[in-house]
Structure formats: C-alpha cells, structure tokens
Amino acid sequence: MKTPTQYVESLRKLNLEIYLLGERVTNPVDHPIIRPSLNSVAMTFQLAQEEEYQSLMTTTSSWSGKTINRFTAIHQSTQDLVNKVKMLRLLGQKTASCFQRCVGMDALNALYSTTFETDQKYKTPYHKRFHEFLRRVQEEDLVVDGAMTDVKGDRSLRPGQQADPDLYLRVVERTKDGIVVRGAKAHQTGMVNSHEVVVMPTMALREEEKEYAISFTVPTDTKGLFFIYGRQSCDTRKLEGSPIDVGNPQYGGHEVLAIFDDVFVPWDRVFLCGETDFVSPLVERFAGYHRQSYGGCKVGVGDVLIGAASLAADYNGTAKASHIADKIIEMIHLNETLYSCGLACSSEGCPTAAGNYEIDMLLANVCKQNVTRFPYEIARLAEDIAGGLMVTMPSEKDLRHERTGPYLQKYFKGIASVPTEHRLRILRLIENLTLGTAAVGYRTESMHGAGPPQAQRIMIRRQADLESKKKLAQNIAGIK
Amino acid sequence: MKTPTQYVESLRKLNLEIYLLGERVTNPVDHPIIRPSLNSVAMTFQLAQEEEYQSLMTTTSSWSGKTINRFTAIHQSTQDLVNKVKMLRLLGQKTASCFQRCVGMDALNALYSTTFETDQKYKTPYHKRFHEFLRRVQEEDLVVDGAMTDVKGDRSLRPGQQADPDLYLRVVERTKDGIVVRGAKAHQTGMVNSHEVVVMPTMALREEEKEYAISFTVPTDTKGLFFIYGRQSCDTRKLEGSPIDVGNPQYGGHEVLAIFDDVFVPWDRVFLCGETDFVSPLVERFAGYHRQSYGGCKVGVGDVLIGAASLAADYNGTAKASHIADKIIEMIHLNETLYSCGLACSSEGCPTAAGNYEIDMLLANVCKQNVTRFPYEIARLAEDIAGGLMVTMPSEKDLRHERTGPYLQKYFKGIASVPTEHRLRILRLIENLTLGTAAVGYRTESMHGAGPPQAQRIMIRRQADLESKKKLAQNIAGIK
C-alpha cells in the first residue's frame, strides 16, 4: 500500500489537463483550491497506515492474499459491506468533506459481478480483462474515479433523440485495436486526484442504443481527456490566505466536468460494449453500492457538524437550554437513522453469481432516500443553534486588522473561558458545512449523488413486492 | 414445543380473575373480545410448527440443546437478534396486530444478564433461580408477560413521595418464605393470555427506594392478582356478529390493568429485591430490547397496512394516479426505514458479561424514536389513499338488510371486476388499523410502548458520546 506521500507524488507525475476559473492549472497538486480535496483522498492512505484503523481501512485481497486498502477491495461478505460503511463514517469524521474514493470502489464492485454475468451470457472476455485491471489497482493502490453521469441535455428525450448525439457518451469509432469515445461526464468528484477513470453508462438502454452501452477504463492523463473544474460556493476563500474564513482549511472535495474528446480506448480496457441488457444491472448495482456509501460518509460529516453545533452552544453559553439540548438530540437521532440504514442494507447483503457481495437493494435505496432529507434538517438545526453570527461575522482580515481586531475580539466573545477566535472558527466550520464549499457535498451531493430522490423512489417501488403485501391484507380481511 | 391447540387448552386450565365492561369474565378463552388476542399469541405457536418458518420461529436452547420457540430463547449471537426482528415482522404480517409475546422474551433476556451481574457483586442467588425458571419456560413453552409500567400517580414526584405509596409496586412484607407485594402494573399487553408474569421496576431508583427495587415471577392465576380489561376503540364491534365491521375479525391485542393486591411471592421466584443499583440496567435493557422489537412487529403490521392501502387504490381505480403511487412508495420507504433501524441495532449487538447478546443501545433507541413518528404518517397516508368511505360506510347489518343491501352493493361498487364486499372489507381493515382496535397497537403503542418518545431522547443523548464529536469538530476547525 502507498503512503500518503507516495500517493501525492504519484499524482504529481501525471500530466492532467485541468481548467479552473478560466485558466489552465499547471500544478494541480499544489493549487490552493485543489489541494484540500487531494488531502481528503490522502487521508484514505494515511489511516490505512495507522494501526488503530487498519481493521477498517484494509483487508486481504481475495486472490493475492496480500493486505490491500479496502477502497480497492471486492466485498467478500456482509461483514465487508458493514466495514465499508464504518470506514466511510470514519473518513467523514476525519475530513468533514467528500473524500472521493468510494465512487471507484463502488464501480469496481459493480463491474466485478456485471462483467462476470455478461461473459456467462455472451462468452465475452470482460471479466478476465477487468480482473487484470483490478489486480493492478490493488497492487499499485490506485485511486479510481467512477464516471457515470452523462450531461443528458433534454431529459425528456432518449440519448439518440437529442439534438446533439454526444450529450450521452458514446462510441464513435471501432477499430481492430480499440474504440474511440466521445462525450462528457458531469459532477465528477475526485477525478483530478485519480489515476484511472472507469466509465459506465448513465441509465438503462434499449437495444437500438448500443453505441451508448459502453464501459471502460483509461488513465486520467489519457490523450483527449480533459477537465473543467466546477466552482463551489466560497471556493476562492482558499486563495485569500485566511484559513479561519475557510472553515475547514485542510480538507475539501471537488467536482469536474470530464470531457472525452475522441478518446481512444484499447480493447483490453473495455468492459462492456454494446450488450445493452447488462447496462441496467451495471447501473443499478453501482447506484446501489453508492447509495449504501452515503449511509456512512454523510454520517461521519454529520458527526462533525453535530460536534460543531454543540461547541457553538457551549461557546454561546446556551448548552443547557432545554430547546438547544433537544435540537442536538434530534440531530443525533437523524444522523444515526442514516447510519442504521447504511448498516442494514449491508448486513442484509447477499452474494452475486460472481461471488462478491451486493447490498440489499431495497434497503440501500431507502438509505439514500433518507440521505436526501435528513442532512438538510441537520443543517437547519445547526444553523438554528449557531446563531446569526455564522453568516454576519467579518473576515479574518478584519480580525487581524489593527483598528478593527481588538473590537472584534471584545464584542464577539462568547463565554469568558473560551477565546473569541475559537468561537469564530467553529462558526465558520458550520458555515462551511451548511453554506460553503462543504455544503456542496453535505447538501447537494446528498440530494443528487448516486441519483436524485426520484431515482430511489422508482427503485423502492420496484423492489418492494407490493403484491405480497396485498395478499397479507387480503388474508387478514378475509378476502379469498 | 406446544401446538396452538395445546397452548389454548393450557390457558383454559388457568383460573384468572378478569373484569371486562363491568363484569367478571368466566371463560376468557372463548370470550369474543378476548379471543382474537389469544389467536394472535397462538400464531407464535402455529408458525413454529410450519416448516417454512422454523428457522425464524425456533432455535436451539443453549443448555438443553433442544429445539425451542424463539420467544423463550436467550439470544446467543447478533444473528439471533436479527432473527428476532425478522420473526416479529413475520408475526406482524400474519396477525396485523400486537401478538404480545415479545414482552416476555425481552424481560427474560434483560433479567438473564442483570441477575448475573447482581450476583457477581452481591453474591445473591438470582441468576441460578432465574435459570431454573427459564428452564421451565423453555421446556413447557410458556407464555410470559413482562410487567414493568407502574401507574405512577403524580409524575413530578418520586415513588415514595406520592400521596399513596402503592402507586409504584412495592414490597409490603418480607417473611422467611417470601415477600408480599402491592401495587398495579398498567397497559399490560397479553397478560390474560400468559402463564406467568415477570415483574420489574419501572424506572431507575435511589438507594432509599429499596422497597420498590423488586423483580419476580408469579403464575397469572396467583392469589391476590387480578385484571381489569382495558377497552379499545371499537372493541364491542366484536360482539355484534358482524365480522366485516371488525376489519380484522380474527386477530387482535389487549391491555389490562394488573392489580397485585398483597400477592405472596416465594423467595425462589424473586430475581431482585432491594439492590437499587441494578434497577437501572434492568430497566434500560428491557426497554432496549423492546425498542428493538418495534423495529420488527410494527413493520409487519405496516406491511399489511401498505397492502391494504394498495388494494384500496386498486379497488377505487386510482392505482395508476402518480400521486397515489407516490404515497404508497412513501409508506414503503418509511416502513423499511423502521426495519433498517430494527436490523441495525441487532447486527451491531454485543455480548453481555453473562454471555447473552444485547442490542446496540443507541441504535435501539433511535429505532423506537422513529416508531413514535412514522406509523402515524403511514396511517395518515393510508387514510388519504383509502378515501372518506372508510369512516362513512354503514354497518355490515345494513349490507345484509333487505331494503338497504342492494343499494349498498350498487353504490359502493368500485372497479367493475371486484365485488363491493371486498372493497368494504379492505376499507374496514384500514379503519381497524388507523382508528379501531388495532390503532391502539399501531399508533398509541408505537408512541408509548417501551417508553414514550422523551425516554428515548434521554437515552440517545446519554449514548451519543457528544464529547468525541466535539473533538472531531475542533480538529477540523484547527482548535487546539
């Protein structure tokens, strides 16, 4: 396994084409807006080195028998699924942000079983190829981005009906050596901190949509692939040299638009190409794993937010007010409900035909559906507890300013025993999580990551076996 | 294990003193108001006989190695805890009511570890005595009522401060042979369908409250013990001979006030007597197990209600309306969230000093807290889908009446393919669950059973380790 330093150095060697705020980024690893997101990924390497966390962070490769980072592992049991959730909660607690690496883990596990089943039916060589790729990921402890979401254009039209056929990523040319793909994947978290990007289709496809039924992997510095960095709320505070104002100065996440501008993919990196009937399983499995993930990572971030709100109450002198105590209880209650859902869909998992373990699909969707709701209410309660100062306090520069600094020190003092600056730091952290850069992860990603709420509702309906419930009711009501 | 028939016959032999609607009940087993509740308990015997359900309904006794009903078992693993939840969901599905037997199971498991620990500290003989009792419960497949809730009088006063000291059950005399107890236990579900009643204190006690620190078991037909049957909404419909109006004509639950009017308890039936420091563990464990239980049983009842609402939509011709479909999805979502909580507190369980398994206390309280909310919303949605007819339709007698019957058949017809009577039956079942006898179980018991919402909130706060969350936030915010 790589050390965090080795990981950072390995990234430094890549030559990614990244644009940010209208400029080409020359050294992403040291860019003050990008670096915090890199630090979050690096935490997945760091904790794997610490003895205290090794049982969660590492596991044994099912082939090589070697110890590997769990983010590169294929789940061998329901315990593995449970441990994944616990690992993600831990990382959320340590970074208070999106640490980006789970999307690759979820893609690997979804492809593992799907390539196996595709081969069973079509005698294709996908599983073997994928296995080879996986072996390298484990051995080299690679960070893999899983790219699913197409830009989609007009949502009321199918891929082929769009005014521009490229609005869903597709194969534009097939040669003896490989394929050429064109399109763009949106909302890509962690992409510029990754070594490889595994591409998957975005939704179930019809037989006539074969050119969109494509899955493959390429290195992130492949020719024709480039990235435009998304801007987050308050992103440029990281450029100001005022760490207090950032709230969480060390960690963060990012999202990019990844453009595949006629990228060549050699055949041995292709895992699905035209088998439209396996798109739906692939999409559902990836989404299912990723919906499970949120029952861990967002809970960890929630822990930090609950802690921050509690500190804000302490510092304000309101911690003993019954309504404040009650709101903190409510935050905990909601957060642990999410965790319960993450755990339950894991412990109820089952093996696939390929032998790896899959979450319980119904419960994973229920998990994510709650994630689209509770973090918003937790954030609202945090804002209630924090008080208005969270959004009306002046900048760190004013705090350091000769004329204004002493007045801010005097007038923003909370309880006497705590330095004013501590109070301001905690309020900025809450701002970061509810309105700032981390709100992108804690709010919007909770809403739309792994599919928007309606996507889960469709799955819940499909998975719920309503007919058997009707029979139960008929039996009780005496209807034959 | 007993067959259902053997169980019913064993009850027939008991000579309980029961009052109902102002009269002494002579033959409870055949009383039309009581019998449905007996049928629910009998289902715990019946399903244990059916091969399909044996893995859930039965287990192996840890001492005798014999197959026993899971309701008499001491949990040996987290899998046992998970299986308990699944068993309870199954029984909820089959009875659409409270089947009453879990309260005894939960009492047995709480006493198992608490008597062990009390003996460790005080060299008392409780665990051995309890074990002897347990052996008999398992061998004779007994139904045990767990009696905890005192009547409590003025809630702002401690037990000893009440105008009447009997408002909490207490020891009024100690002799060489045993003790004499006086008091009353309220809201006792399943009591008159039980062979034994295990009594426990109702809340943490102070050292000076020793006479209230008492746990023991007596047969339900013990001298001085008698029962006044609680009336449920719509209870007397069961006397009318109109099964449709009952909604769930075959199954039900009951609650009684159990009065201990100077009941003598021999020493070998006493499991705690004055050791006030073990009251709190006993109460919390029982409550914890019982809060877990609701993540199973209420989910099963919820399945029936979801099925009934879906049928109502089918029969009304509204099943394809998007808002109806969406409400059914929401019902499922909420119901499965409860189930997830029931599963998670089970799979995260851990062994006690005595060796049996306990649920995760935080998550069990989170589970129950959700149970105080979601069934109400599920019920509200069911009422929305059902339509007003559920509460405005005439009686079954009107349906059978020469003059009115044909008009009701004509005008209450829903979709052409379904008999009017089916529609009415389903609506009556929904009424039963949301307003009628079963609403006592599905609503009020969800609220107050195993402690009211505030009791869980206090536990959530205590279990949540807020200090560690504060440290996480300080780390992120850069506060040393």
Next chain:
Amino acid sequence: MKTPTQYVESLRKLNLEIYLLGERVTNPVDHPIIRPSLNSVAMTFQLAQEEEYQSLMTTTSSWSGKTINRFTAIHQSTQDLVNKVKMLRLLGQKTASCFQRCVGMDALNALYSTTFETDQKYKTPYHKRFHEFLRRVQEEDLVVDGAMTDVKGDRSLRPGQQADPDLYLRVVERTKDGIVVRGAKAHQTGMVNSHEVVVMPTMALREEEKEYAISFTVPTDTKGLFFIYGRQSCDTRKLEGSPIDVGNPQYGGHEVLAIFDDVFVPWDRVFLCGETDFVSPLVERFAGYHRQSYGGCKVGVGDVLIGAASLAADYNGTAKASHIADKIIEMIHLNETLYSCGLACSSEGCPTAAGNYEIDMLLANVCKQNVTRFPYEIARLAEDIAGGLMVTMPSEKDLRHERTGPYLQKYFKGIASVPTEHRLRILRLIENLTLGTAAVGYRTESMHGAGPPQAQRIMIRRQADLESKKKLAQNIAGIK
C-alpha cells in the same frame, strides 16, 4: 330566527327514511347515536340567541334587512368572510365536533354567483328561482345540506363510462313539470338534521355529460330519497349508558349515504340542468368556500384538543416538563397556522359578478391543504402528551363496579388534587378526538372533506401564476 327547541321540533315533524345498524330509525331526533349530532347543529341556533355571540352568529339579510342566522347569509364583504371563519371556530370550540351546517352555507354562496352567471349567458331563470329558495331559507332559518360527492365507482373512468351509469347522480327523465334524478351522494354530513338538501355535481363535466350537470334542492323527506347512516369508530358507545366512555357525550357529527331513487324535482327547484360549462365554477366555488371553512371549524376543535392535552399534562403532573410544554406550543402553533390561512383567504376575498363575496381561491386551497396535515400532527402530539392510559383504561362500568371501582379510583389517580374521574374524562375526550367518533371529523374529514389533498394541489397549481414567477426570476438572472 328559530330557537334551538323550535329547530328540534321542526325536525321532529319531518318523516325521514333512515337506516342505522340494520334497522329503520323511527324517531331520529331521540336516537342516542343521532342525537349528539343534532345537538351540534342546535348549537348554531343557541349561540345566535346569546348576546355575547350575536355579532358573529347573526347578520342582516341583504334583501329583507332582517337579522338572520349567518349560516343562511350571502357574504356581502370580506368582513363577512372573516366573520364566518370566526363563527366556525367558535362552534368548533363549543361542540368539539362537526356541526354540519356550513356545508349548506357554502352551497348557497356558490350557487348564488353561479346561477347569476349562468343566467347571464343562457338567459335561464336559475338565479331568480334560487333567490326565492334562499328567501325561504333565511325567513324560516332552515338547515340546508349541500350534497356534492358522488359515489364515483371506478375513479379512472368518466361518469358515462362506468359499468353502472347511476354511480354519478343524473337526470333520468325530464317532464313538463320537472326532472327525475337517480344516484347517490356519499359522506353526507348533517343530512338527517337538515330540512333541505341542495344537490350539486361532483366535478367538472364535458359537454356530452349533460345529464350529470344538475343542481337542485328538495326537502329531506322527499319521496324516493332515503339515508343509510354511516358507522363511526366507537359509535355504539353512545348506546351503553356510559357517558365517560363516549368522551364527548353531548355533541357529535354524522355521515350518511343519501340515495336518490328516482326522485322527482319540480322545475322551480332546479338551479342548473345541462349547462356543463358552469359546473366547474360551481364545484370550484363550493369547494373553495368549504376549504375556507376548515380554517375555522377544525381550529375550534383543535382548541379543545389542545386544552384537553394541557389538562392531561396537568393531571399527570407533567405540565412543567420542558418537552411537554414544547409540544403544547407546537400544537398551538400548527392550529393558529390553520387559522391564519382561514383568515387570509377571507380577508383577501373579492366580489363576484352577482355581488356576493368569494374567498381568494389560491389561499383557500392552501388553507385546506394544511388542514390535511396539521390536525394529524396535533393529534399525534396529543396522544404523546396523554400517555398510554388513553387507550388502555377500562370501561366506565368497571369504574362503577363494586369490586373493581375502588381499585381504579386508587390506581388511576394522577396528581393528588384532582379526582381520578376528571383524569379519565379528559383522556376519553382525547381518545374521542383522535380515535373515536370525533376522529372521523377531526382526521378523516380534515383529509377528504371538500376534496382530498390532491384536489387542492391541482387548484394550487392552476391558481399560482407560475409564468409571472418565471419572469421575476428571468429579470433577476439577467435573461431577456
């Protein structure tokens, strides 16, 4: 104006055909199940006699200049609309149930403007006829039932597509003297306490559905018209002679199925007949007025429930617990939000072409939409505060029983200063409102009365002028 006694006597003279629990009711006025609902209507006469309430309960007829009961009035101003809401809240407070008379008031006001507009377009004589009827209603202080809801059969089919064309009330014959109608109106509140029934169509109709486009009035004891009484949760407790168990022994509501079995209606009682384009305005106006009504009556019932829950807390000794106080605040908050909606749609009302005042349609629908939600939450909170005893306490007969009475007096005592019986009475009242006969009005009617939630949502969408909101956003965003 009639005195309450005159009103009751006027009803006694009617010869209604009513069936209840499988029997023809011979003397409805004195029937113990029906009488409480009559008492509620009588309250609308009684308060009109009391000086304290005359400004709300009475007004001046716009034609005769005489003082009339407001329930028979045509709204002449927004103040009249506001006063209506206040009158309904008052009556809810005094009866804790549905007092049934507003449905007629709402029908009168809807027909007033609709007949006027129909005549304008079609030169029909409806408004003059209607005015004649209205004059009699005001002079004789009549109670009028407004009958809208058809039984509807298969909701996915139009009236004429049903297997049985009678599932929507329709004209089956037209003669020189009048029309013959056939069909049934469901969920009719107050029908058997009314002198007249005004019939309206149930939904917007297409041109080819002329025979369903019918509005008229007939006396409730008209030939061919008969009623089958709906059963409410706990209805038969009123037959037991145990007033405590009833909860609200004096007041109640009722719903019947009203069957029009080829009823002849003379032309001078017909207010719409085939003008399908005026069905939609008529339905929307009636629904609008009735959705406003709920912002008054349910708030009044809510006041009683809040008072009862507060007393339960007092009697339990929990009134000072912060979580209890907070729940009562929440109940008040929700209740007053409903009231605010009732007031706002009234004060924003506007005159119709006919000169009477109409509520603001958007806000009236918003009002009712909240009514489909908040009473459920208020009820849930009441159940939380009340405690489990509300549904587990024995019957009044047990309280009066020689053997059990003293024990119940002893063990159900709350705080020392309050008689046990008071506590039980309040708990039964809460049961009545949340699960019993009054729950039909407070819960289900709040849901479905004046149309189910989805009906309001459709109106909200239609009334909201989304296009102008889009323009606002475009202006701000700089989109030309």
Next chain:
Amino acid sequence: MKTPTQYVESLRKLNLEIYLLGERVTNPVDHPIIRPSLNSVAMTFQLAQEEEYQSLMTTTSSWSGKTINRFTAIHQSTQDLVNKVKMLRLLGQKTASCFQRCVGMDALNALYSTTFETDQKYKTPYHKRFHEFLRRVQEEDLVVDGAMTDVKGDRSLRPGQQADPDLYLRVVERTKDGIVVRGAKAHQTGMVNSHEVVVMPTMALREEEKEYAISFTVPTDTKGLFFIYGRQSCDTRKLEGSPIDVGNPQYGGHEVLAIFDDVFVPWDRVFLCGETDFVSPLVERFAGYHRQSYGGCKVGVGDVLIGAASLAADYNGTAKASHIADKIIEMIHLNETLYSCGLACSSEGCPTAAGNYEIDMLLANVCKQNVTRFPYEIARLAEDIAGGLMVTMPSEKDLRHERTGPYLQKYFKGIASVPTEHRLRILRLIENLTLGTAAVGYRTESMHGAGPPQAQRIMIRRQADLESKKKLAQNIAGIK
C-alpha cells in the same frame, strides 16, 4: 419623496467609517460588494415613483397629509398593515434579496406607541421628541436602520453579569446635554445604506439594569460609530467581474457589526432612558412588526426561487414529470402559507393607545415561526429540481475561455430551444438563493431575524390563553 438617484447621492455625502475584508472602505456607494445592497434599498425609492405600485409603496402622512413612502409611515389601519405585507412581497420579488428598509419602519412603529405610553406613565417627553424625528424622516424620505441585537456574550448571564459590561449596549455617562453610549449591535442589515440608526434594547430588562434600558437615534456618520462589514457566502464573486457567477448580479443585502465607541447622543434624540418597564413592550412590538414583515419579504424572494426552479425544470426538460410538478406545487403551497400568516396577523391587527396599529401578536409570532422552517424546505426542493449542476458548473471565466467555452456551450445545453447561458444563469440564481450571498437572507435571516425560533415559541405560549382552552375541554368532558 426622493428619487433613487437622490437617495444614492444623499448617501454619497455621508462619511461613514466602514471596514470590509481588512480595509477601510473609502467610497461605499460604488464598492462592488456593497453596491448591490444599496440597489435593493434604492428599489424602495424607485417603485414609489412608478404609478403601478404607488398604492402599495406610498401612503399619506397622518400629520402633514403629504404623500410619503410607506417605509416612513405609521400604520393607521389594518389595511395599512396588510399593505405593508404586500409591499414587502413586491420588493422581495423585484430584488430577490433583503432590501433592508423594513427594520427602520418597524422600529418607528414600535417606538411610536411605546414612547406614548412611557410618557403617559412617567410624564417624559419621548413621544414629542420622537414625533419630531419622525417628521423629519417622512419629509426627507430617510432610510432608518433599527438596531436591536446586542452581541450578548455569554447567553446564560444577564447583561450586568457579563465579564465585560459592554456586551450589551449601555449608557456610560449622562450629562446635561445628553448621554454617552458604549456597546455594539450585531447583524445590522442595511446600516451602511441608512441615514439614521434607531437603537433599542435587545430584551426585557430588570429594574437594576437601567443603564441598558436605552433607545435613541443618531446619524450613521456620527462620531464614535463605525462598522465592520460581515462577509457573506460567495461575497467576493462580486469582485470577479463575472456577473453570471454572482447569480443575482444587481441586488443583495448586507450585515455589519455596528460599534458604538462612546457615542454622544443629545437628549432630544433619546426616546427611552432607564424606564425598564417599557423595554419589554418596545422589544415585543418591534419583534412583532418584524415577524410580520417576514410574511411578506421572504414570500417575495420565495416567488423568485419558485420561478427559477420552474425555469430550471423547463430548461432541463423535466417540467412535465409528475414528481417535478408536485415539488413546485409544494413550494408554492409553503410560500403561500407564509403569506397567509403575514396577512392574517395584519388583518387581525388592532389600535394601540397612541392610535397607530399593531399586528396580532400571537399570529405574528406564528408567522415568523413558519418562516424559520418553510424557506429551508422550499430551498431543499429547489435544489432537488435544479440538479447537481447548480454546484458543479465551472466559472463564467471558463465559459468565456477559448479552449473550454465551446465545450461548456455544447455539453451544458439543456432543451434545444434555450441558450446554454440561460440555463447556467438560472442555476446560478438558485445557488445564490440557497447557498450564496442571498442564502444569508433567505435561510439564516429567516431563522434568526427578529429573533430565533425559540423566541417565537415563548411568545406563542404567552399569547395563547391556554386556560381558556382548558375550560373548553372541561365543558365538553363534563368536568365542573
């Protein structure tokens, strides 16, 4: 009345001491961060000039009979109160931000009645002084900031118990000519766009806290008074020259910390000084008026957000999906519920002893309590409808960049008929309102402005007359 230009020029003449991002601001009127907030206030002048809006924006002075801007008026009727709410909604729609001027209007109306009553009791000259000030405000069409919220230090301690007595603004010296005050007022919206600041105490005071019982007015450029500008989420985007990224490039709000560093106030500008028993009425009335205000302004902002979300759905091609339509309905429903509360507390207003009109206090608090909840849910639904692109799209600079621009145009295209840029503008506007600068107003200010949620709950409890509700319940339950 001033034109917008005159207003801006009048501000330009002031010499305010303002600090922003660590620097003294030399020309606030033209500062790109401050100017949008000035534009919002200027809108209150502009609309007053437009005929279409004059009935809402202007009224007649009760003394001079001249037409004045409603923001400077004393409410003479409930219609005035209603018109205030409608005016605020209008301004919210036109600015999509906090336009800041209502706080002064609310302060003026609260002081009007309170000074009158203080004089009645203490024969003080406050009302006359205040009247003189008010005359000038009306004649010169001044913008007045109302400053209430002290910084408060340790919330568990009274003002005089704080480690630093200045944490509540207080009188530090009294002279023949006036008083000297010291302290700071936090969260001051609109301060640097105001001509005058009216100071009031922050909470009810005890007799021994006389030096804190102070109300007065000073010009905003008074000696010793200076301002530190609060930073908002995304504030510096206004410095980037990329209007699209700002979302709402033209309008905004601001908050400052206002420091009174031994400011001298001549006696004729003092409106309360030591009469502690009139602090509570003053605070409650100001808070009451301001809680009413939110039932207007936030509704107007909500209209823009609903419009933006609808456009986002149009541009995404999802507008016809039933779940999207339903979410928009829900947004409208919640928004109109807020409006209903704003209207109801206005139309139910009543005259004070001084003759001006006050809102209904219970309903105004209910209004604000809903404002602490519904905007959060409206924002959540907007984020759901918008999709993830709202937070992951690159900067406007990338859109204008030679290499990346064409790809962004291609891949962020929604429906074919709408330019990509329109879609991006609308998403940025939604970001602005839910996460950006305007979220400070739409979320946090909705929560804490005019007092946090708990402040309203205390008032709701106090205003609700629980005892009368208990009597209603006792009457129904037959308890004498």
